[in-house]
Amino acid sequence: MLKKIFDKYFHYWMVFPAILLLAFVVIYPTFNLFYTSLFFKNGQLGVTRFVGLQNYKKLFFDANFWQYLGHTFVYVGSAVTISLILGLIISNILNKSIKGRSALRTIMLLPWMIPLVLTGITWRWILQDIYGAFNALLMQLGIINQSIAWLTDGTTAMIGVITADFWANTPFVTIILLAGMQSIPDQLYEAADVDGATGWQKFYNITLPLIKPSIFVALVMRTLFAIRALDIVYALTGGGPGESTEVLASYIYNLGRRWLRMGYGSTIGVILLLITIALVFSFMFILKPGSARE
Amino acid sequence: MKFFKNKLNSGDNISLWQYLFLGAYILFSLFPIYWIIITAFKNPSAVLELPVNWIPENPTIDNFIYVFRERPYLSYTINSVVAALSSTLLCVVLGTPAAYSFSRYDFKGNKVMFFSVLVSRMIPPIALIVPFYSMMQNLGLIDTKIALIITYSFFNLPFVIWVMKSYFDEIPTGLDEAARIDGASKWQIFKDVILPVTLPGIAASAMLAFIFSWNEFVFTLVLTLTPAAKTLPIGLMDFIADDFIDWARLMAGGALAATPAIIFGLFFQKYIVGGLTKGAIKE
Numbered sequence: 001m002l003k004k005i006f007d008k009y010f011h012y013w014m015v016f017p018a019i020l021l022l023a024f025v026v027i028y029p030t031f032n033l034f035y036t037s038l039f040f041k042n043g044q045l046g047v048t049r050f051v052g053l054q055n056y057k058k059l060f061f062d063a064n065f066w067q068y069l070g071h072t073f074v075y076v077g078s079a080v081t082i083s084l085i086l087g088l089i090i091s092n093i094l095n096k097s098i099k100g101r102s103a104l105r106t107i108m109l110l111p112w113m114i115p116l117v118l119t120g121i122t123w124r125w126i127l128q129d130i131y132g133a134f135n136a137l138l139m140q141l142g143i144i145n146q147s148i149a150w151l152t153d154g155t156t157a158m159i160g161v162i163t164a165d166f167w168a169n170t171p172f173v174t175i176i177l178l179a180g181m182q183s184i185p186d187q188l189y190e191a192a193d194v195d196g197a198t199g200w201q202k203f204y205n206i207t208l209p210l211i212k213p214s215i216f217v218a219l220v221m222r223t224l225f226a227i228r229a230l231d232i233v234y235a236l237t238g239g240g241p242g243e244s245t246e247v248l249a250s251y252i253y254n255l256g257r258r259w260l261r262m263g264y265g266s267t268i269g270v271i272l273l274l275i276t277i278a279l280v281f282s283f284m285f286i287l288k289p290g291s292a293r294e
Numbered sequence: 295m296k297f298f299k300n301k302l303n304s305g306d307n308i309s310l311w312q313y314l315f316l317g318a319y320i321l322f323s324l325f326p327i328y329w330i331i332i333t334a335f336k337n338p339s340a341v342l343e344l345p346v347n348w349i350p351e352n353p354t355i356d357n358f359i360y361v362f363r364e365r366p367y368l369s370y371t372i373n374s375v376v377a378a379l380s381s382t383l384l385c386v387v388l389g390t391p392a393a394y395s396f397s398r399y400d401f402k403g404n405k406v407m408f409f410s411v412l413v414s415r416m417i418p419p420i421a422l423i424v425p426f427y428s429m430m431q432n433l434g435l436i437d438t439k440i441a442l443i444i445t446y447s448f449f450n451l452p453f454v455i456w457v458m459k460s461y462f463d464e465i466p467t468g469l470d471e472a473a474r475i476d477g478a479s480k481w482q483i484f485k486d487v488i489l490p491v492t493l494p495g496i497a498a499s500a501m502l503a504f505i506f507s508w509n510e511f512v513f514t515l516v517l518t519l520t521p522a523a524k525t526l527p528i529g530l531m532d533f534i535a536d537d538f539i540d541w542a543r544l545m546a547g548g549a550l551a552a553t554p555a556i557i558f559g560l561f562f563q564k565y566i567v568g569g570l571t572k573g574a575i576k577e
Binding site: 003006007010011012014015017018019021022024025026027028029030032033036086089090093094096097098102104105106107108109110111113114115116117118119121122123124125126128130131133136139140167171172175176179199224227228230231234235238249252253256257262265266269270272273276277280 | 307308309312315316319320322323324325326327329330333341342344345346384388389391392394395396398399401404407410411414415416417418419420421422423424425426427428429444445447448451452455479480481484505508509511512515516526527528530531534541544545548551552555556558559560563566567570571
């Protein structure tokens with residue numbers, strides 16, 4: 001009898017425990033985020049008061065918010081673009097006849113697999129002004145003759161953050177694009193060879209259109225992960241110098257955890273979530289990833 | 295399925311500039327890792343000598359001994375191992391049956407539930423730090439490993455379900471049919487027929503879930519306070535908080551934090567790449 005019931009509702013038994021846990025760790029916190037964003041909630045003052053949409057109104061006059069939003073777009077835009085271009089070049093090279101492809105893939109993957117906070121710390125150490133590796137290299141090569149304090153200038157600090165990001169994340173893009181390239185049938189290239197196509201023509205007319213779905217996936221995943229990334233900024237610059245590398249992620253962390261301004265921190269969290277969704281939908285609209293999938 | 299054929303695809307050989315580009319990129323990729331390793335094996339005072347020594351003169355393991363003896367790195371390591379292993383186990387045990395059900399059964403709510411699993415991957419963890427902090431505070435779980443294990447399933451469980459579903463989708467349903475005709479129950483079909491065939495998939499998703507948990511930063515930073523629950527990546531920030539950053543010892547800690555990445559990358563690259571492409575491509 002019991003066995004029969006188990007068998008009849010088998011598919012529900014199989015999903016039930018997972019869905020229950022997801023309800024606890026995904027659905028509840030997400031609703032809680034929207035709910036908390038409607039409150040003035042300050043842990044230091046110990047005050048919790050319903051304020052409706054006041055926090056969202058405050059957002060428009062919060063100069064920090066707009067400044068950090070700008071930094072976020074600079075950071076995400078550059079890091080994602082550079083890693084996509086680099087990934088496209090590298091995967092195209094690895095897709096050719098090359099010796100030791102497996103070893104190359106192993107070496108290439110390493111930066112992606114180490115903790116991002118270690119990536120941030122390591123680049124901080126590389127860019128350190130006196131004993132750092134970058135200045136030492138430039139000096140030994142005779143390019144500069146005195147060390148430069150990369151992380152005390154807003155622009156070079158941001159470039160450092162972006163560099164650390166695409167250093168760590170280009171491998172992911174490469175793997176995704178390479179998988180897309182490897183699924184292209186050889187006959188297409190053979191036919192192109194018969195027609196006397198050049199390497200560049202084959203890349204532009206065969207490879208690129210056919211890996212459009214992979215490009216879409218890489219673009220979406222990279223953007224999702226760059227826009228939420230706290231690790232690198234936190235470890236490499238701590239938002240500085242001044243506030244020149246503060247991004248929305250670090251703003252949420254400071255508001256929510258350091259200053260215990262939990263209501264307003266949640267409001268920025270909601271905005272970050274909405275920006276994420278808007279970006280994913282606009283990529284879908286622009287790239288139409290389904291169109292090249294056969 | 296093989297992910298990377300070993301024959302050439304685009305039929306071209308590599309031009310000289312492509313070789314140079316690849317070489318430069320590999321140097322760029324490896325240099326920071328080399329810098330971590332040489333710094334970790336240098337004497338703390340040798341790090342502050344100019345010109346920089348590219349090959350450590352008197353390599354030493356003192357920095358590693360120091361972080362274990364004088365800093366709570368033993369606790370951090372244990373916490374990292376316990377939290378990452380438990381979360382991986384939890385998510386594989388709960389996620390695999392769910393993925394099988396999503397792949398094989400067309401029941402009410404199947405599409406909606408699977409779609410919400412996908413959508414949940416779009417939610418940035420950083421946005422949820424306040425809800426998670428309040429939730430764990432109410433449960434009295436701040437600064438415990440249990441909080442970390444539960445919280446990591448936020449990203450691990452959807453990931454495992456997603457990857458495992460695409461592995462199950464690739465197995466012909468004829469296999470289920472044949473077992474059903476032989477009189478196997480639904481549970482037996484899953485456990486004795488399908489599961490053994492998907493072991494490579496389970497290995498791949500487990501390894502990636504382990505790496506994701508091990509490397510996790512945001513939730514752990516928010517939910518832990520002391521060595522009772524802090525993990526290695528969070529422990530590294532201890533050094534940054536010091537007035538004077540002790541780079542040699544910090545990099546020894548960094549090398550410890552990078553160990554699983556290096557082991558998995560060197561020995562199980564096939565699984566990592568397989569799970570990664572499955573997790574990303576199939577929608």
